[in-house]
Amino acid sequence: MKTTFNFSKDIELAFKNDPPGQWLSSLPPGCLRLSSGYPDPKFVPSEDIKLAVTRLLNEEKDLPLHYMGSPRILQLKKFLQDRMAQRGVTVTDEEVLVTSGACQAIDLIARILLDEEAVVAIESPTYMEALEIFQNYTEQYITIPIDEEGMQTELLAEMLANRKEKSLSIPRLLYTIPTYQNPTGTTLSFSRRQQLLKLAEQYDFLIIEDDAYGELGFHDRPQLLKAMDTNNRVVYVGSLSKVVAPGMRIGWVVADQQLVDPLNWFKKDLTHPFDQATMASFLEAIDFDEHLTSLIEVYKSKCNVMLTALKEFLPPTVSWFVPKGGYFVWVNIPGVDTSTMLSQAFEAGVSYVPGKYFFLDQEKGLEYLRLSFSYATEEDIVHGVKLLAEIVAVTINAPECEE
Amino acid sequence: MKTTFNFSKDIELAFKNDPPGQWLSSLPPGCLRLSSGYPDPKFVPSEDIKLAVTRLLNEEKDLPLHYMGSPRILQLKKFLQDRMAQRGVTVTDEEVLVTSGACQAIDLIARILLDEEAVVAIESPTYMEALEIFQNYTEQYITIPIDEEGMQTELLAEMLANRKEKSLSIPRLLYTIPTYQNPTGTTLSFSRRQQLLKLAEQYDFLIIEDDAYGELGFHDRPQLLKAMDTNNRVVYVGSLSKVVAPGMRIGWVVADQQLVDPLNWFKKDLTHPFDQATMASFLEAIDFDEHLTSLIEVYKSKCNVMLTALKEFLPPTVSWFVPKGGYFVWVNIPGVDTSTMLSQAFEAGVSYVPGKYFFLDQEKGLEYLRLSFSYATEEDIVHGVKLLAEIVAVTINAPECEE
Numbered sequence: 001m002k003t004t005f006n007f008s009k010d011i012e013l014a015f016k017n018d019p020p021g022q023w024l025s026s027l028p029p030g031c032l033r034l035s036s037g038y039p040d041p042k043f044v045p046s047e048d049i050k051l052a053v054t055r056l057l058n059e060e061k062d063l064p065l066h067y068m069g070s071p072r073i074l075q076l077k078k079f080l081q082d083r084m085a086q087r088g089v090t091v092t093d094e095e096v097l098v099t100s101g102a103c104q105a106i107d108l109i110a111r112i113l114l115d116e117e118a119v120v121a122i123e124s125p126t127y128m129e130a131l132e133i134f135q136n137y138t139e140q141y142i143t144i145p146i147d148e149e150g151m152q153t154e155l156l157a158e159m160l161a162n163r164k165e166k167s168l169s170i171p172r173l174l175y176t177i178p179t180y181q182n183p184t185g186t187t188l189s190f191s192r193r194q195q196l197l198k199l200a201e202q203y204d205f206l207i208i209e210d211d212a213y214g215e216l217g218f219h220d221r222p223q224l225l226k227a228m229d230t231n232n233r234v235v236y237v238g239s240l241s242k243v244v245a246p247g248m249r250i251g252w253v254v255a256d257q258q259l260v261d262p263l264n265w266f267k268k269d270l271t272h273p274f275d276q277a278t279m280a281s282f283l284e285a286i287d288f289d290e291h292l293t294s295l296i297e298v299y300k301s302k303c304n305v306m307l308t309a310l311k312e313f314l315p316p317t318v319s320w321f322v323p324k325g326g327y328f329v330w331v332n333i334p335g336v337d338t339s340t341m342l343s344q345a346f347e348a349g350v351s352y353v354p355g356k357y358f359f360l361d362q363e364k365g366l367e368y369l370r371l372s373f374s375y376a377t378e379e380d381i382v383h384g385v386k387l388l389a390e391i392v393a394v395t396i397n398a399p400e401c402e403e
Numbered sequence: 404m405k406t407t408f409n410f411s412k413d414i415e416l417a418f419k420n421d422p423p424g425q426w427l428s429s430l431p432p433g434c435l436r437l438s439s440g441y442p443d444p445k446f447v448p449s450e451d452i453k454l455a456v457t458r459l460l461n462e463e464k465d466l467p468l469h470y471m472g473s474p475r476i477l478q479l480k481k482f483l484q485d486r487m488a489q490r491g492v493t494v495t496d497e498e499v500l501v502t503s504g505a506c507q508a509i510d511l512i513a514r515i516l517l518d519e520e521a522v523v524a525i526e527s528p529t530y531m532e533a534l535e536i537f538q539n540y541t542e543q544y545i546t547i548p549i550d551e552e553g554m555q556t557e558l559l560a561e562m563l564a565n566r567k568e569k570s571l572s573i574p575r576l577l578y579t580i581p582t583y584q585n586p587t588g589t590t591l592s593f594s595r596r597q598q599l600l601k602l603a604e605q606y607d608f609l610i611i612e613d614d615a616y617g618e619l620g621f622h623d624r625p626q627l628l629k630a631m632d633t634n635n636r637v638v639y640v641g642s643l644s645k646v647v648a649p650g651m652r653i654g655w656v657v658a659d660q661q662l663v664d665p666l667n668w669f670k671k672d673l674t675h676p677f678d679q680a681t682m683a684s685f686l687e688a689i690d691f692d693e694h695l696t697s698l699i700e701v702y703k704s705k706c707n708v709m710l711t712a713l714k715e716f717l718p719p720t721v722s723w724f725v726p727k728g729g730y731f732v733w734v735n736i737p738g739v740d741t742s743t744m745l746s747q748a749f750e751a752g753v754s755y756v757p758g759k760y761f762f763l764d765q766e767k768g769l770e771y772l773r774l775s776f777s778y779a780t781e782e783d784i785v786h787g788v789k790l791l792a793e794i795v796a797v798t799i800n801a802p803e804c805e806e
Binding site for chain 1: 405408410411412414417418441442447450452453457461464467470503504506507509514515516517518519520536540575634635636644648649650651652659661662664665668673681
């Protein structure tokens with residue numbers, strides 16, 4: 001008799017969703033990658049990391065290969081604390097947890113705070129992996145549209161007032177990427193940051209500030225929500241994936257110790273000494289501000305190249321937000337279903353991420369797509385946008401076929 | 404107003420327990436470490452890993468530093484599949500998931516299978532981290548005592564029959580370390596393996612086979628439960644922590660695809676390319692069987708040194724199981740509370756893990772302790788056991804003080 005498996009009732013909800021990673025297409029060979037939210041390969045410091053890991057193992061021998069014991073594990077945490085302090089957030093050891101990337105951080109936070117009864121407030125559109133995470137915990141959401149100044153907090157205020165009046169549940173948690181958002185590239189304005197924090201206080205909810213791109217501002221860096229947070233409403237999530245190397249899986253959480261302590265109950269991959277000590281060894285050998293300055297110059301230039309190409313090649317009905325930092329340009333193409341158009345793009349040799357994956361209600365994202373300027377070369381960006389423009393032109397002009 | 408935090412009702416259960424890691428004492432400097440279940444530092448291949456990571460980054464450049472793309476990620480999986488095949492378990496790609504260590508594997512399995520209503524069957528004593536994991540999900544256990552032939556499956560049979568008769572819930576999951584168990588060092592006999600699989604079929608439960616130590620047999624290697632499993636009842640968990648390096652966090656699950664697929668829903672640390680590709684690069688450059696042979700010789704010798712010292716120095720009332728492999732000797736000291744004795748051991752300069760941490764009902768473990776022969780040198784093992792014997796002598800002869 002074939003064994004049938006009985007799953008936990010606690011996760012039935014999760015299985016209602018598509019399996020994670022649906023947005024992750026396998027790209028045809030040679031495809032110009034405007035889909036990948038990867039750092040620029042030329043600026044992923046593989047040579048410096050080779051030196052760092054060599055120095056680490058020469059100096060520490062087996063220490064970073066055990067469960068614990070490498071002094072550089074603490075050194076990494078210290079680096080992150082110093083970095084936070086420079087950005088206006090002074091934190092004790094107990095208020096920081098180093099995680100295996102930002103996704104794990106978001107998941108651990110969701111794990112300790114959410115259950116089926118919880119309502120989560122999310123930006124619309126938002127980071128697809130965060131959506132996948134929250135959908136493991138609850139089906140209840142409120143979605144706040146984004147404009148060029150980020151999440152429309154005045155709409156959030158209305159929604160909350162409305163829910164209160166109707167005695168509907170107030171969100172327990174709000175998830176935002178306030179700075180150089182994924183996928184829109186937008187940045188929450190200062191006055192909206194103030195309003196958001198005020199609303200969190202008024203309606204008693206917590207805010208996850210996902211700051212994966214926050215160091216990559218082309219002109220300046222907005223004040224962190226966490227730096228404006230006087231009452232520990234903000235759970236900050238940082239990442240070295242976009243500024244050093246995602247393959248080393250280094251993220252971190254900064255929050256009230258009452259929240260950080262319980263995260264450890266569920267972090268069962270334990271500490272990753274080899275990743276963490278190698279990262280610490282890398283960081284001790286470089287000037288991080290200088291490193292950031294180089295990255296910012298690169299991404300700023302690539303972003304400009306992409307924006308110029310979009311203006312040159314795309315028809316005037318197509319629009320986008322102008323990013324002030326980060327990795328992405330969010331493109332609106334009225335009248336085009338970007339998810340059906342993807343196969344043509346692949347055929348032509350260019351990739352993007354269809355907008356639908358960034359929305360809870362995927363229908364809302366059909367006429368959008370996310371372009372990344374981070375990974376491809378400037379030449380490939382121009383070429384890729386040109387190819388995209390050709391496909392868009394064909395798609396817009398194609399007679400609609402209804403079957 | 405100070406913010407008060409409202410946690411998920413789904414994890415209220417978890418917080419009833421002590422925070423994880425209570426068994427992990429901070430050792431006094433210079434302490435002889437008979438507590439650490441760490442590999443022998445001289446055989447943690449830091450030089451080979453330095454070469455491996457250098458070769459990796461020379462050949463693949465930035466690839467292992469991105470989210471994916473390193474060919475060696477697949478190569479590692481292939482190595483693990485080949486290894487399983489050598490041990491009698493032929494598996495497809497879809498039946499293997501590489502995890503960040505065995506603990507994460509156990510946690511992911513628990514996550515998809517357990518809820519508050521689930522009963523879990525565990526060996527008594529058992530691995531303390533597994534206990535911590537299961538206690539995040541359920542409060543319902545049946546515990547099966549261990550003797551020199553491992554879990555007493557005949558007692559399990561009685562318990563199950565009894566529960567069935569009384570219409571009590573049957574365990575959904577049984578967790579076992581059948582080979583060179585942590586903490587007892589015992590190995591489940593072949594006939595008990597057969598009985599266990601038969602019971603799983605008869606009573607419709609799944610078995611987690613935690614095989615962290617399975618490659619480290621001093622004489623031979625018993626047949627895997629997974630290799631005897633004709634009906635996909637066994638979820639195999641492997642680890643490279645005890646045979647290569649725990650700091651690289653490489654574990655894996657082998658199970659029916661129907662189980663492996665859902666594990667991905669909750670693995671939110673994503674793939675660890677730097678760890679995995681470095682491990683693959685290390686493995687491709689060595690003769691793994693030769694590497695294992697060296698390790699086995701080392702641990703066999705250290706085990707003998709420990710057993711000889713125990714015989715020489717400990718009083719005749721003290722007893723232990725003779726391990727046929729692995730890292731541990733489980734010592735019974737009648738009349739002594741090993742958890743209160745620990746501070747004296749630390750003062751004397753030797754460490755162990757008090758037995759209570761390996762039991763759900765900690766009272767049952769008071770007169771036991773776990774010694775590891777894996778980490779300390781042979782000289783330190785002898786010295787450490789001698790120190791321990793002195794403390795035991797003092798403790799046994801001390802007048803009982805009741806307050």
